Amino acid sequence: MEFNFTEDQRLLQETARDFLQGECPVEFVRAQWQTETGRSPEFWAKFAEIGVPGLLVPEEHGGLGMNEIDLVLVMVEVGRAALAEPVVPTAAVAVPLLLECGHEALAAEWLPKIAAGEALVAVAQPTSPLVPEAEVADLLILRSGEALYAVPKGEARITPQKSNDPSQKLATVEFDPKPAQQIASGADADRLEAAALDRGALACAAQQLGACDQLIAMSVDYTSERKQFGVPIGSFQAVKHQVADVKVKLEYARSLVERAAHSVARNTTSRSIDVSMAKIAAGEAALEAATTSLQVHGALGYTWEQDLHVWMRRAWTLDLAWGETAWHRERLAGALFEDSLPAESFGFTPLFSAAG
């Protein structure tokens, strides 16, 4: 039993943080709002140089061969930077899906390209008709009926949908299923889709931690400088206590997210419940951070010009991705109250288990 990250894992996180501070300042995020695709191949190529797209890609396919425990720390940094690139569908969801679908040729074709930063993949969410990153994806993994299909770019009909967060690129997608493109069906498809959902939700939860961290930092900075009644407003307990409450929520959400990363990496029996708890808690922390930060920034935070809303909008939309909070709450409640999962298969210690 050891619930710590290694020094190497922390170093990886710092590398990602330093890289994103340099390459993805908020001006870059805003500049992407103005471009046609909202995505930057130049950025993605550099991101591939530090290994992020291929973090989960096995070394024999040109990746780093790491797992979700490593990735979760990088995703926190992605959230802190409010990076708007297809990290979740491509790096966190598609890579393991391609590895686990049992089509070695498909994996051998796409994984090296993903690791090299030369291919983007979109994956349909089982909880929503919206497919993130469909427009820029070179390959789309989509469901039709009982089966999953790997559909190359150009063969799907994509209808863009505008998000409240200009960084989110969403679309609805139609396609004509072709047997040759089918990668799984029946129970196999369900299993792959369930794993994809958990991986997507985990990656979003980790980003929510980073966004929450950033919103707290901005609030601390602003309230330390802004003076009213002759003193910084951050010296008032009415302000301090609101921000402190967000910090409490954040740190306990972090524990759930980090455990969920372990559960996904090890594919434990409690994986889905652990991911749901992570998504619920990180979402609550990030949403409360958004509301609180806006309040302590006052009218300034209510402007388009102030950067606060970059992270506020991210907090709002991440909450809806890969299972909105209500969906995850219901999955947790079902396990707890309707025994949709055997009691001994979840709960961190045996004390929680009925078999305990």
Add this chain to the structure above:
Amino acid sequence: MDLTYTPEQEAFRKEARSWLEANTPKQKLPSFDTKEGFEAHREWEKKLHAGGFAMVPWPVEYGGRGANLLEWLIFEEEYYRAGAPGRVNQNGIFLLGPTIMEVGTPEQKARFLPKMASSEEVWAQGWSEPNAGSDMANIQATAIKDGDHFVINGQKTWASRGAFAHWLFGMFRSDPDSTRHKGLTFILVPLDTPGITVRPIEKLNNKKAFAEVFFDDARVPVEHQLGEEGKGWDVAMATAGFERGLMLRSPARFQDTARKLVELYKKTVASGAYVAPELRNTVAKCWMDAEAYTLNTYQTVSRLLAGGKIGAEASLNKIFWSELDTKMHETALRLLGYRAELLPGSPAAGDVGEWLDGYIFALAGPIYAGTNEIQRNIIAERILGMPRK
């Protein structure tokens, strides 16, 4: 990161479980907030000590088991699973003990720790004074050196376990010209010292368990000074770290409550009684928060075992467990509906369990060990760096 127990840890769990199953009193002991219950709990502590389970993480020479903090967490889980009695000497074993271990002299360790581990000597806390509550640095009780004794005058209040305890620990102003955090000394005081009057105070639960303690030229030997003279504040902060951050409220306590809450919810739904729809998510969230608290504690322990220390983040912990405890009991009372006000044993109460008692106890959580308002100040100022003024 490896979140599985080692074979040795599993073996330890098994050993603790079978000992507790064989030895835990079948009948619930009377409350340790009564004289009779206090003594019954000391008897239990004696048995626990003889079984080698009184102080799992302490060195064997001080009456402990010589195990590490992870094994302590496992033991706590088994302890709550077995429904074993509350720890009557919790102020001593969980708060003062670790502090003596850290700053005490070899003589003090040998003198105090073994008798603490066996609960031969039970400890009360003496922090608050009538004018020093949240403003702890406003302590006015004095301990002035006279030869090889401190002469103590003044008053302490809200001394937990004060009504029946044998010893009290606390801070006293040893430099009468000092102010605030300076000039305070941490002193261990035998409560049978002439000049000390203990006056029990009735708590919200109608039991006389905490106390006011009056000092009138009470003479305490200087060797009972813990840490350096005038540096009592630093010693007290170490104690507060253990209290808020780790040992006083192990996760097992809240896991146990959460599990019972889930059972109560399922039972109430099955009974056909009306259950407000939102309680489904409220109960699930309580369970989830207890899980988060557990995980966070395992992280803290992993960090401590790797050489880390408990710092200001103990304040996050204190807010989280105290508010979770209140929330869980409030939710249980809502599930009980009209029966929530009935005392156990009332003919119409049915199986109301101890939720009401637990609720009243939980309400103290956001107040003791430093109010949650003080904790929020600490988080804002010391963790986040917000301006003090």
